[in-house]
Amino acid sequence: MLPYIVLGLFAGAIYALASLGVVLTYRTTGFFNFAYGGEAMFLAYVFWQLRDRWHLSQWISIPLLLLVIAPILGLILEGVFRTMASRSADVQIVVALGTLAFFTSFVPIVFGGTPHPLQSIFSPTASFTVSGTIVTANQAGTIVLVVAAGALLFALLRWSRFGTATRAVVDNRDLAGLIGVNANRVGQVAWIIATMFAALAGVLLSVQENLVTYVLPFLVLYSFAPAILGRLTNLPLAFAGAIALGVINSVLQKYGSAGFVAKLEGSIPYLALFVLLVAYGKRLVEVRSSVRLITGAHVIGDNTKRYALVGGALAVIGGTVLPQTLGASTVGDLAQAMAYAVVALTVVVLTGWTGQISLAQMSFAGIGAVVAAHIAGTHGGLFPLAILVAVLISVPVSLLIGIPSLRLSGLFLALATMAFALLMDNLVFSSNSIGGGLTGLNLTAAKIGPLRFESAQSQFYLCGVALIVTAFGALWLRQGPVGRRLQMVRDAPDAAATLGASLTLTKLAVFAACAAVASIGGALLAITQGTIAPVNFDSSHSLALLLAVVLGGRSLISGAVFAGGVQLVQLLPLNANVHTYLPLGIAVSVIMVAREPEGLPRVSLQQLRYCSAVLYRRRMRELLRLRPTTARTAHAVGSNV
Amino acid sequence: MSESLLAARGLTIRFGGLVALNEVDLDVAPSGITGLIGPNGAGKTTLFNVITGLLQPTAGDVRYDGRDIVRWSPQRRGRAGIARTFQRLDLFVGMSVRDNLRASWEASVPGGIFGRHARDGAALVDAMIERLGLEDVADRRAGTLPTGIGRMVELGRALCTRPRLLLLDEPSSGLDGTETARFRDLLVEITGTAQHDRPAPAVLLVEHDVRLVMEVCEQITVLDFGQQIARGTPQEVRHDPAVIAAYLGDSGAELTGARSTELTGARSTELTGARSTT
Numbered sequence: 001m002l003p004y005i006v007l008g009l010f011a012g013a014i015y016a017l018a019s020l021g022v023v024l025t026y027r028t029t030g031f032f033n034f035a036y037g038g039e040a041m042f043l044a045y046v047f048w049q050l051r052d053r054w055h056l057s058q059w060i061s062i063p064l065l066l067l068v069i070a071p072i073l074g075l076i077l078e079g080v081f082r083t084m085a086s087r088s089a090d091v092q093i094v095v096a097l098g099t100l101a102f103f104t105s106f107v108p109i110v111f112g113g114t115p116h117p118l119q120s121i122f123s124p125t126a127s128f129t130v131s132g133t134i135v136t137a138n139q140a141g142t143i144v145l146v147v148a149a150g151a152l153l154f155a156l157l158r159w160s161r162f163g164t165a166t167r168a169v170v171d172n173r174d175l176a177g178l179i180g181v182n183a184n185r186v187g188q189v190a191w192i193i194a195t196m197f198a199a200l201a202g203v204l205l206s207v208q209e210n211l212v213t214y215v216l217p218f219l220v221l222y223s224f225a226p227a228i229l230g231r232l233t234n235l236p237l238a239f240a241g242a243i244a245l246g247v248i249n250s251v252l253q254k255y256g257s258a259g260f261v262a263k264l265e266g267s268i269p270y271l272a273l274f275v276l277l278v279a280y281g282k283r284l285v286e287v288r289s290s291v292r293l294i295t296g297a298h299v300i301g302d303n304t305k306r307y308a309l310v311g312g313a314l315a316v317i318g319g320t321v322l323p324q325t326l327g328a329s330t331v332g333d334l335a336q337a338m339a340y341a342v343v344a345l346t347v348v349v350l351t352g353w354t355g356q357i358s359l360a361q362m363s364f365a366g367i368g369a370v371v372a373a374h375i376a377g378t379h380g381g382l383f384p385l386a387i388l389v390a391v392l393i394s395v396p397v398s399l400l401i402g403i404p405s406l407r408l409s410g411l412f413l414a415l416a417t418m419a420f421a422l423l424m425d426n427l428v429f430s431s432n433s434i435g436g437g438l439t440g441l442n443l444t445a446a447k448i449g450p451l452r453f454e455s456a457q458s459q460f461y462l463c464g465v466a467l468i469v470t471a472f473g474a475l476w477l478r479q480g481p482v483g484r485r486l487q488m489v490r491d492a493p494d495a496a497a498t499l500g501a502s503l504t505l506t507k508l509a510v511f512a513a514c515a516a517v518a519s520i521g522g523a524l525l526a527i528t529q530g531t532i533a534p535v536n537f538d539s540s541h542s543l544a545l546l547l548a549v550v551l552g553g554r555s556l557i558s559g560a561v562f563a564g565g566v567q568l569v570q571l572l573p574l575n576a577n578v579h580t581y582l583p584l585g586i587a588v589s590v591i592m593v594a595r596e597p598e599g600l601p602r603v604s605l606q607q608l609r610y611c612s613a614v615l616y617r618r619r620m621r622e623l624l625r626l627r628p629t630t631a632r633t634a635h636a637v638g639s640n641v
Numbered sequence: 642m643s644e645s646l647l648a649a650r651g652l653t654i655r656f657g658g659l660v661a662l663n664e665v666d667l668d669v670a671p672s673g674i675t676g677l678i679g680p681n682g683a684g685k686t687t688l689f690n691v692i693t694g695l696l697q698p699t700a701g702d703v704r705y706d707g708r709d710i711v712r713w714s715p716q717r718r719g720r721a722g723i724a725r726t727f728q729r730l731d732l733f734v735g736m737s738v739r740d741n742l743r744a745s746w747e748a749s750v751p752g753g754i755f756g757r758h759a760r761d762g763a764a765l766v767d768a769m770i771e772r773l774g775l776e777d778v779a780d781r782r783a784g785t786l787p788t789g790i791g792r793m794v795e796l797g798r799a800l801c802t803r804p805r806l807l808l809l810d811e812p813s814s815g816l817d818g819t820e821t822a823r824f825r826d827l828l829v830e831i832t833g834t835a836q837h838d839r840p841a842p843a844v845l846l847v848e849h850d851v852r853l854v855m856e857v858c859e860q861i862t863v864l865d866f867g868q869q870i871a872r873g874t875p876q877e878v879r880h881d882p883a884v885i886a887a888y889l890g891d892s893g894a895e896l897t898g899a900r901s902t903e904l905t906g907a908r909s910t911e912l913t914g915a916r917s918t919t
């Protein structure tokens with residue numbers, strides 16, 4: 001038993017460090033740092049670069065990492081996030097997720113994508129024995145380091161002026177300002193400390209797990225459950241929770257480390273995250289600045305007719321011209337992109353129209369794809385039945401997640417859907433009998449009544465019709481009572497409630513409908529892909545989907561079409577650089593335009609306006625001349641009275 | 642008081658250390674206008690939030706139409722006929738004025754979203770727009786309207802649920818003189834005439850324009866620091882020493898008769914400051 005406990009303490013210690021970082025920034029700045037794992041990974045790579053590639057001594061590289069590079073990164077991030085402080089919760093979440101995507105795409109570009117081992121910062125070979133159990137220097141060193149870091153933070157918060165100031169800010173942001181506490185400064189220090197912890201956690205974790213770009217950010221997600229255990233505010237509880245999680249996980253390994261049990265063990269942190277979110281429920285309160293948050297307001301039905309006309313015309317032209325002029329493989333890619341856009345549409349409805357962030361839409365699509373592959377048969381004869389079953393599975397599943405988590409506010413819902421997506425990855429899609437293992441599942445055609453959709457062209461039409469039907473269906477619903485209900489719940493939830501509109505019921509209905517449509521989109525994706533690899537439906541794809549939609553305009557149908565376009569670019573056999581840099585470009589752009597509910601289209605319009613303003617210099621000069629005059633008038637009026 | 646439409650007893654609510662309502666009793670008659678006044682921060686809006694279910698009281702109960710509703714959700718209270726407006730406008734800013742009213746109707750009718758009663762709703766909404774003089778702005782987006790018109794839209798939105806009890810939170814703040822006068826006439830008309838098949842709603846009015854309150858209310862309850870300090874007819878309240886003290890502090894003696902318009906919700910220092918300039 002003892003060896004397992006030692007291992008557990010060791011693993012838990014690293015997550016404890018990460019939990020402290022996440023909680024510290026959240027309680028002082030109100031910003032939940034989804035990107036924490038990305039930062040940790042980036043900093044671990046930086047350390048590797050310094051020590052192992054440039055052969056700097058550890059006595060130089062560690063202080064350089066912890067005292068220079070991490071604080072600078074912390075300050076940069078604090079700067080980025082502070083500009084979002086007065087934005088609505090969904091914008092903040094999207095920016096944090098964009099930052100996560102930035103790190104996961106940036107690190108492989110800079111440091112290469114191949115995994116590297118990382119040698120311990122402690123003596124790699126030394127070890128000693130405690131009552132018969134071998135403890136390596138790395139394990140002991142890690143535990144000591146983490147406990148020291150935790151104690152230091154505790155002392156800092158307890159006895160230093162920074163601690164007093166933090167307490168003032170946490171208690172009441174506005175009052176803190178009044179008594180002379182600079183909340184921004186406090187936030188900066190919190191970010192610096194948190195990023196230093198990220199560096200430590202990243203290095204310590206990489207020693208254990210190697211430097212792997214697609215694993216590290218997700219391992220750090222383990223620390224979210226303890227952070228929630230401390231309700232994102234209680235540091236000691238988060239710390240203790242992480243240690244406990246590590247020990248529980250490790251002790252369980254004693255009882256079985258293969259097959260489903262192993263998967264279950266790997267899922268415990270996500271399961272814990274979900275269960276804690278649900279169990280705390282309404283007791284989870286978001287830390288907010290006192291500024292009243294205004295989400296971008298959109299007019300229902302504004303321009304819809306024009307969009308519909310233009311969109312319809314483009315669809316007809318595209319539908320007649322493209323399949324005739326393009327090669328079969330490109331037409332197939334187009335079909336796949338359109339199926340993807342159907343899934344993306346559910347993100348528009350959820351995020352743009354009701355303000356709920358779901359990080360699980362690709363998981364619902366995955367349910368559709370897997371069900372279709374299992375039920376429709378190789379020739380797709382039972383495709384309609386498969387769709388029905390997919391809907392019959394995804395809707396109850398969505399209710400299962402939705403009923404407990406939809407009464408939570410934005411951030412916690414995002415976390416709950418993320419936990420669900422990770423559980424789906426770990427427990428369901430990775431199962432060989434469900435997901436088809438390494439070979440995947442095959443589904444190359446669909447038969448609907450007398451129609452057979454096997455050729456790329458026919459699938460193009462199938463997906464095109466599906467996209468048009470869902471897009472116009474959504475628009476039509478949005479213009480009617482359903483749209484009004486969504487808008488009222490979003491614009492003024494209190495007023496909506498007092499009028500008799502049930503917030504939870506509305507959200508739940510939308511969530512379930514979106515799960516159903518996503519699963520249908522997933523089934524379509526399945527037939528256009530032919531071979532279904534469950535990894536294409538994992539949580540990181542849900543994240544990529546969300547970001548693409550935000551960039552294209554999360555409140556517009558065009559957001560979904562844009563996401564489909566991004567997918568198309570990734571499918572087309574283009575220069576490899578395009579595929580490498582596209583996710584990075586999207587991540588960076590999302591961070592910049594997240595505040596715009598209408599994404600890039602709106603931003604480019606503003607740029608146009610700005611340009612035209614510069615061109616009309618005369619107008620500008622007029623405007624400039626006007627300002628001093630009004631000021632003087634105001635002054636004159638004031639002195640007369 | 643069994644004849645009250647709404648009867649709150651011993652309502653207490655604490656926000657951390659602050660006791661925002663302390664054992665407050667309130668009665669609203671089944672018809673006519675009941676006034677609720679008090680200086681800023683007295684707890685009037687908080688009391689509205691408790692009545693409509695947006696806040697749960699720490700103690701006390703609320704009876705509406707003879708039933709204890711304190712555990713009801715805001716939705717259920719809304720459907721039972723309690724409607725309100727908000728001191729800080731809380732319109733559906735992304736929708737047109739007409740859609741604001743329509744959405745309200747749909748929300749208040751069970752199944753209203755499925756268009757079962759769509760035609761009734763459209764007629765009601767059109768009538769309401771005309772009644773409130775909102776024809777010119779009916780298709781404008783609510784978020785772009787000036788406060789005065791916004792208050793009218795909120796009133797219309799509340800009325801579209803065809804309430805039995807209408808709570809108005811400072812409906813005339815942000816209105817100019819003529820708008821206020823028009824609003825007063827409207828208020829009297831609303832409480833005097835049955836709507837369609839329903840009796841006229843009873844109104845609970847929070848208002849800082851004390852002249853308006855004195856003119857239209859039959860009963861007035863006065864709150865100060867979360868405590869009920871007076872209750873009675875306008876005449877009784879106007880001469881109540883506790884009320885005068887609450888509004889004016891030590892210089893309360895100045896407050897008599899016609900000068901009661903100066904009960905503007907400002908504390909004594911502000912009030913005397915304002916007077917010295919005139």
Ligand SMILES: Nc1ncnc2c1ncn2[C@@H]1O[C@H](COP(=O)(O)OP(=O)(O)O)[C@@H](O)[C@H]1O
Nearest residue numbers: 656659661679680681682683684685686687688
């Ligand atoms: N949600 C809340 N949390 C904390 N304090 C509140 C809250 N709502 C109101 N208060 C406080 O309760 C008191 C009464 O406020 P309010 O009901 O708005 O007064 P009124 O409407 O009479 O001006 C004020 O001191 C206010 O700051």
Ligand SMILES: [Mg+2]
Nearest residue numbers: 685686687728
């Ligand atoms: Mg108020």
